[in-house]
Amino acid sequence: MKQTAVSKIAEMNGKEATVNGWLYNKRSSGKLWFLIIRDGTGILQAVVSKNDVAAGVFLDCDRVTQESSVQVTGLVHEDRRSPGGYELQVRDMRLLQIAQEYPITPKEHGSAFLMDHRHLWLRSSKQTAILRIRHEIIRACRDFFDSNGFTLVDAPIFTPNACEGTSTLFETDYFGEKAYLTQSGQLYMEAAAMAVGKAYCFGPTFRAEKSKTRRHLTEFWMIEPEVAYLDLDGDMDLAEAFVAYIVRRVLKSREQELKVLERDTAPLEKISAPFPRLSYDEAAEMLKGQSTGFTYGSDFGAPDETLISGKFEKPVLVHRYPAAVKAFYMKKDPKDPSKALCVDMLAPEGVGEIIGGGQREDDYDTLVAAIQKHGLPMEPFEWYLDLRRYGSVPHSGFGLGIERTVGWICGIPHVRETIPFPRLMHRLTP
C-alpha cells in the first residue's frame, strides 16, 4: 500500500500523496469539508471540495465519524491556514471502517474515564508522545550499558522467596508450591556480575503494597546494573553518567514529543555530571526545623525527599543511610558501621527517588549475621551465600525505575500515564 507518513508530508509538497490514518476531527462549510487526519506520526488537514471529488466521496465526508479509518489521496500543498503548514487537497477518499460513536471527545475527561479507555486514550497526541519518549529512554538505557561493556542477563520473574523480606509480594501457586513475582532482579545480577563482570537486567517487577499515590504502580519496569570490583563511589559515578546520558538522548532525539507535552526543557538542559552528593547526615541536617515530621534515624518520607531535591537543579545522590532502615545485603560503612554504603538518587522538580542502590556486603560471615538479624530464613539464600564462598569481591549496583524516570523527563506528575497499560491497586483492566 503506497503511503506517506504525515510527519514526512513536506517532502511531498506539490505532489500527489496517499495518507492512511484515522479521522481526528472534521469541520464543514457547506460545499467544503475539512477533515483532520492523524496517522500516529502527526496531524494533517485534508480539504474536500465538492467540485473536486465524486459525489459518493463528498457524501462519505458527512458519514465519516471520529476515529474512523480512512485513506485519503490528493495533492499536497503549503497553506499557512492549515495546522502543520501543509494540507492535502483531496481527490479521492476510501472509508475503511466507520467508527461507532467514539467515547473520547476533544473536550475534557476525568482520569478514571480515560483510564477505563486506556486502549483508546493511547491514540491521543500526548499519550503517543509519552510512549515514544518511554521507548527512547529504554533504548538509551540499553545503549548506555551495551556500549560500556555490560552484558544483558535476564532475571527470573518467579522467585521462591521474598528476597528482601520487606515488601509485600504477589503470591502465586507454582505446582502446589508458593512462588512470588519478583520485586527485584538484583540478587541474580550479583551472580551474573561474578560471571561476566558487568551485568544488567531489564524487566517488570511487582509490589503488592496497597500504595495509592502518583508514584506507585503494582507492576513497573526496572533496569538494574551490577558490577564486580566496584565500590560505592564508583556506583555513584555510574549512576550519574547513566542518568545524564538518558536525559541528553531524549533532549536530542525527542524534541518534537517534548514540545507536544509542553515540557519546559530548560531544567533538563542543566542535567550533566557531576551531580551533587550528600550524606544522609547532611540531608538530615537540611530537614532540621522543617515540618515534614522527619526524625533522625528513619528513612526519608515523600515530603522530605521533595524538600531535599528541591534545593538542587540536578538530581542529588544521597548516600550512607542508617543501616537499620536498609536491606540486609547492604554493606556497612567501615568508618561508621551504623551506616550502609547505599545511595538513592532524587530527581529534581519535586519528582523524588528514581534510583536506589549501593555496595553489597561481600563478607560471608557478616552477610550470614545480617540475614539472621533481619529474621530471614537461611536456606533460600544458600545459593546467594555461595557468591561469598567462591571468590567474593566488592561489588555494587542500582535499580532505576523506568516509569518515574519517564514521568520526570516528560513532566507528567502521575506514573500511570508513563506506562502503556498501568497496573494499580484499583486497576487491572484494560
Added chain:
RNA sequence: UCCGGAGUAGCUCAAUGGUAGAGCGGGUGGCUGUUAACCACUAGGCUGGGGGUUCGAGUCCCUCCUCCGGAGCCA
C-alpha cells in the same frame, strides 16, 4: 490499612429542602477557508445501591459500594 474528597445525561459539570439544567458529544437542517469552527432545531435522566428524617430529598442522617488524592512502603 489510615486520613481527606467525589459519585447527577455518553463526557465535563450546575442546581437555598420546593417543576433536574448547561456546554461538549449524538441526530436533523444551513453555510466554499474552517482552526476544540459557527448558527438553528432536536433526542437524551432509577441523581452509585439500600435504609431513614420530612407534606416534600440530587440536597439532611445512617450504611454499603465504587473511584480520586495523600500517608506508610518503595523504584
